[in-house]
């Protein structure tokens with residue numbers, strides 16, 4: 001397909017969501033292609049997965065850099081690669097308002113909770129401790145407010161007796177891998 005939307009993926013770690021986005025992009029009718037995987041962590045395991053898939057990578061540690069300076073470097077890498085749409089996939093660094101404004105409506109994030117519940121960290125533990133019957137994950141458009149912005153996809157899983165944060169995270173992760181490629185494709189179709 002000639003006119004696929006060019007996607008840049010930002011990661012900080014293992015990159016399993018990124019891998020699910022790459023796998024989906026290999027389908028013949030997928031409306032997006034991943035042209036760059038960038039990270040604030042040169043040790044991120046996901047970088048090797050991207051390289052093995054033949055995708056260009058960019059990695060630079062954020063330590064010692066001002067947020068605006070670091071974000072502007074990432075912005076430059078994304079724009080040089082001709083990126084049109086950004087997918088945050090376990091990118092564990094808050095983006096500056098300037099960066100987000102520069103990509104208005106064109107950044108998606110996957111978050112392991114049923115937003116608007118449990119923004120921020122330790123979502124699985126917080127859902128268990130609250131005694132919730134259900135947990136899940138959400139794909140949302142990124143706005144300058146943390147883990148805010150319109151939710152475009154969500155999946156629910158039960159919280160089972162004896163669940164630990166890890167067991168719950170595993171159940172939710174399987175859903176993340178299912179809904180994120182679908183939501184990204186839906187967004188890409190709108191931009192085409």
Ligand code: GAR
Pocket residue numbers: 011012013014015016017018046089090091092110111112120173176
């Ligand atoms: C995923 O569970 C993702 O939802 C979460 O980090 C994990 C990354 O895993 N993201 C956040 O908590 C963002 N606030 P992955 O690197 O294997 O995709």
